[in-house]
Amino acid sequence: MSEDKATAKTSQPGPEAIESVEELLAHAYVIEVDAVERYNLLADQMEVHNNSELAALFRKLAGHEEHHAKEILERAGDKALPKLKSSDYKWGEFEAPEAAELDRAHYLMTPWHALQMALRAEKRAFAFFDQLVKTAKDDEMKKWSEEFREEEAEHVRLVEELLTRYPEPAEDWAEDPDPPVYLE
Amino acid sequence: MTAHTAPAFKASDYKSDIKPVWCPGCGDYHVLLSVTRALAELGRRPEDVACISGIGCSSRIPAYVNCYGFHGVHGRSLPIGTGLKVARPDLTVLVAGGDGDGFSIGGNHFQHACRRNIDITYIVMDNRVYGMTKGQPSPTTEPDWDSALSPGGTGLSPFHPLVIALASGANFVARTFSGDPNRTTEVLVEAIKHPGFSFVQILSPCVTFRPDERGWKDVVHTAAVEETDDPARAARRIMTDDGFNIGILYRGNRAPYKLTGREATSDTDQLGEMFAI
Amino acid sequence: MTAGGFLLEAAARSGWFGLMTRSVGPQIRGGEAAALLRFSNRRVDVPAESYNILFVVDWLNFDRFSAEIHLTPDTMVIADPDSGEVPEVVVKSGARMFDMPVKQVLGAIEGGRPNMLATGVVGGIIGLPIDTIYELIQDNLGSKGEKAVNSSKATVEAGYRFAETLTDAPALAEPKKSDKRRWIITGNEAAGLGAVRGGVRFAAAYPITPGTEILEWLAPNLRKLGGALVQAEDELASINMVIGGSYGGVPAITATSGPGLALMTESIGLAVAAEVPCVIVDVMRGGPSTGIPTKSEQSDLNIAVYGLHGDAPHIVTAPNSVSDCLFTTQWSVYLAEAMQTPAIVLSDQFIGQAKIVIDPPADIAFVGKRLLAQNIEGEYRRYAVTESGVSPMAVPGVAGGQHTADGLEHNPRGTPSTRAEDHMTQMNKRLRKITGFDYGSHWAEIDGEGELAVLTWGSCTAAALEAVEAAREAGIAVKLISLRLISPCLPDAMAKALEGVKKVLVVEQTHSGQFANYLRAQYELPSEVRSYHIPGPLTIRPSEILSQIQDWS
Structure with a gap:
């Protein structure tokens, strides 16, 4: 039998391994940057696949996250944030917590799906900072973590409010009797 | 370095302005992210990198990176990459494509590229299906996967690319999962840096023809033991794992194809003299 | 085979021209073989109609060659009476038979070999200076030691002594010496030299008779020029390696024969579409399928001209003599590079493998010169539509020239396109490149x-x-x-x-x-x-x- 039996999904440590305020802020910044990247990517996908309503929505979400990213940099002030490489991340999961799940995208997806995606992202971000609050190494880290956690809680509320405007689509939303096909 | 000051290269420097035609949900989007991040981490100038592919969904990737690219015919990406690297050893050459392109129509080149052990990195986005032709079984498809072309499944044992690569002489063998872009980036960085032929299988779900593959994110797992340079150990490990073991599974010390020391010692006039009586 | 080479070179050193072809049986080693030589005091590019002298080592499987070796009543046939029955075809030709106790003569000389005896007999009959042959023996066998040299010389001398006993022997016309050292070269070697003169510095190779010799010539000599040759796993690989090397900006070549060309055709179409220059030398042999690998035919014309799928304008050239393999291959490199398209050179087994004495070829001005994009500002368009159809090519390493060369139809930028307008524009451009070119x-x-x-x-x-x-x-x-x-x-x-x-x-x-x-x-x-x-x-x-x-x- 293989030596590689039943191990963790990812070898990446979680937020509890974050050591300093600078590292924490760098992670907080990457969370927003990755979110921007994903929403823009999803907006591009929807443009290519002629789903203009969703393209606009994702572009808007990307705009919000971009704003958050800028804010974090401003708030960090003179603090020297480390430049994180892929191997430095401490998400405890595959991706930054607020990165939208690309594998859940679909060319016929509706605003309800997009907002559900955003809601899950915000909740994951909340959980990330919640964990940090619990494991912060010092008071300053704890303070920052609490601030970020509250902001994420606010984002969750905002998305939930938005969702009330969009009912869940019928079960056959993904059905396409004549799917567009490109063959090579 | 601070996040305020721009690093030498950002991942976005390696992205072209062409929007992919891949289906939303496709794992290849993640692979594209990982490739651009890896190149940024390595700090290679975009113009010194070439990305070569064949035909298939994933083979569209050269157009989406802001590097030199070649979108060739079906199955022949490795020979193009080989020719380019031998002619231009100064370049970083990535060859990318899918499981059908690389293991079926290009299967012979795959083995010989491993054996030749030229310093290039071969990235296969394995989704166990031909997507560009609407869902036929590929060499890595499970034997019972039902499709129009092979009703009831092919009944054939899946091809085992990692073992073939190892047995054929590749110097670096790894498996990653597209949905784990950080780990994939890390592995790609190591693969590109490692001398000789590096093979990276990236499990990359096809959400259109293999929606079941969305479930891969729940079954992949990090390799528990350290990477090895012992091919026998690596072979046993790869042969017996569950196919979802993620990590660098072999990092060897096999001598790469010699690309240096090619200074001219003659000219064409001198060569002509060899025919003089 | 050695005998033929010695005679050709001795004749060349003494001021004659000549041509040698070979004919061999299908065995990998130890098969029957014939060296066919024609000498003259002017250049000869074609084998003799009939032969004046036939020296027979033995008659085994002579019938395999009889159609190629035309004998007349004037032909002198020198054979050992103990080497078997004279074939009927030889008897019928009316050729003059001369008995020579080959085995007995060789038996009397330690280390005596038939090829040296043949060299001596034929050299003696046609009047080649024996000292020239001694020189050649020293040059070629000197490394094997004095014993080998002496026994070869003794065998050659025995041949000359026998030749003196013959009457009515044919003699060569007066030689025409030259101040310049003449060359002895095969068409395949000439093609290799033409390639590197044209600027080729990369080759990919898959062995196939009779194209292999071009590749074997290129392997060490490209290295001497700072270039490289890769041995590929098959012709599908070799043509794509060539395309890859050329995409990197290095003029590239491969050589093959009909079956290999058939395998390459899909990717030659890729080189047309992606506009990557490359040269493919097809040393044609009898076809279809494996056909007759060791014999010449011109039957790959159709596949070379029409074998690519789609409308795929490209260059097809053909050397018209052994020595023209040099010019035509060099010119083809120039054409391919100038027009950024593949060029197929149709050589064949005869001109590829024939060995010929020629005056040293002149330096030809044709050196591949690709139109390159440098100092790129603004958006780079790899397939920009130009008047000549040729677009400046950015090669990897040039900042701002990043693009994807594509076999899919594309727009001027190289982005895949299914639009009728792009297809028409790009097809026109690719055709215009080669129809509007000045071939002189x-x-x-x-x-x-x-x-x-x-x-x-x-x-x-x-x-x-x-x-x-x-x-x-x-x-x-x-x-x-x-x-x-x-x-x-x-x-x-x-x-x-x-x-x-x-x-x-x-x-x-x-x-x-x-x-x-x-x-x-x-x-x-x-x-x-x-x-x-x-x-x-x-x-x-x-x-x-x-x-x-x-x-x-």
Whole structure:
């Protein structure tokens, strides 16, 4: 039998391994940057696949996250944030917590799906900072973590409010009797 | 370095302005992210990198990176990459494509590229299906996967690319999962840096023809033991794992194809003299 | 084989010209073999019609060669009476038989070998200076030690002594010496040299008879020039390696034969679409399938011209003699690089493997020069539509030139496109590159005037030229047109060449008349056209063409 039996999904440590305020802020910044990247990517996908309503929505979400990213940099002030490489991340999961799940995208997806995606992202971000609050190494880290956690809680509320405007689509939303096909 | 000051290269420097035609949900989007991040981490100038592919969904990737690219015919990406690297050893050459392109129509080149052990990195986005032709079984498809072309499944044992690569002489063998872009980036960085032929299988779900593959994110797992340079150990490990073991599974010390020391010692006039009586 | 090489080189050192071809059995080692030599005091490009001297080591499987070795009552046949029964075909020819106790003579010399005896006998008969042969022995066998040299010299000397006993022996005309050192070269070697002179510094190789020798010549010599050759796993790989190397900005070549060319055709189409220059030398042999690998034929014409799928304009050239393999290959590198498209060079087994004595070839100005994009500002368009059709090519390493070369139809930027307009524009551009190019006078060799023209190509040219010269001596005015540029066709140049011509005799070495059919399809020819087409393995002899000319005059 293989030596590689039943191990963790990812070898990446979680937020509890974050050591300093600078590292924490760098992670907080990457969370927003990755979110921007994903929403823009999803907006591009929807443009290519002629789903203009969703393209606009994702572009808007990307705009919000971009704003958050800028804010974090401003708030960090003179603090020297480390430049994180892929191997430095401490998400405890595959991706930054607020990165939208690309594998859940679909060319016929509706605003309800997009907002559900955003809601899950915000909740994951909340959980990330919640964990940090619990494991912060010092008071300053704890303070920052609490601030970020509250902001994420606010984002969750905002998305939930938005969702009330969009009912869940019928079960056959993904059905396409004549799917567009490109063959090579 | 601070996040305020721009690093030498950002991942976005390696992205072209062409929007992919891949289906939303496709794992290849993640692979594209990982490739651009890896190149940024390595700090290679975009113009010194070439990305070569064949035909298939994933083979569209050269157009989406802001590097030199070649979108060739079906199955022949490795020979193009080989020719380019031998002619231009100064370049970083990535060859990318899918499981059908690389293991079926290009299967012979795959083995010989491993054996030749030229310093290039071969990235296969394995989704166990031909997507560009609407869902036929590929060499890595499970034997019972039902499709129009092979009703009831092919009944054939899946091809085992990692073992073939190892047995054929590749110097670096790894498996990653597209949905784990950080780990994939890390592995790609190591693969590109490692001398000789590096093979990276990236499990990359096809959400259109293999929606079941969305479930891969729940079954992949990090390799528990350290990477090895012992091919026998690596072979046993790869042969017996569950196919979802993620990590660098072999990092060897096999001598790469010699690309240096090619200074001219003659000219064409001198060569002509060899025919003089 | 050694005997033939020694005789050719000894003749060359003494001021004669010559040509050597070989004929071998199918065995990998130890098969029957014949070296066929023709000497003259002027350059010879075609094997002899008949042979004056036949030295027989043994008669085993002679019938395999008998069709190639034409004997007449003037032929001197020197054979050991103990080497078996004289074949009927030899007896019937009426050739003069001379007995030589080959085994006995060799038995008396320690280390005596038949090839040295053959060298001595033939050298003695035709009057080659024995000292020249001794020099060659010293040069070639010196490293094997004094003993080997002495026994070879003794064997050669025994041959010369026997030759002195013969009467009515044929002798060579007075040699024509030259101040310049002449060359001995095969067509395949010449093709290799032409390639590197044209600027080739990368090659990919998959062995196939009779193209391998080009690759084997290139392997060490590219290295000496700072280039490289890779051995590929198959021809699908070799052509794509060549495309990859050339995409990197390094002029690249591969050599193959019919079966290999068949495998390469898909990717040659890729080179057309992606506009990557490359040169493929097809040393043609008898086909289809494995056919007759060791014998010549011109039957890959159709696949070279028409074998690519889609509308895929590309270059097809053909050397018209052994030494022209140098010029045509070099020119083809130049054409491919200038037009950024693949060039297929149709050589064949005869001109590829024949060894010839020539005056040293002149330096040719053609060196591949690709139109490159440098100092790029703004958006780079790899397939920009230009007047000539050729677009500046950015090679990897040039900042701002990043693009994806694509086999998919594309727009000027290289982005895949299915739009009718892009397809039309790019197809026009790719065609314009090669139809609007100035090929100068090299597209054909044109000789003489007459109402009758012999229209031929490739290795048939030398035989046609001898036939045409013989016809002129007999008072028949004949024009010779030999095409070096097979594709694209040049209607205006051909019309000019055919001015005043009323009858055309097309000569080629195929079974189906591929060249004649191609000419009829692509060119306006005079109303009277005859096609003389004979498949391999026998080369077309000048006398056959001459009798065609005489029949029609």
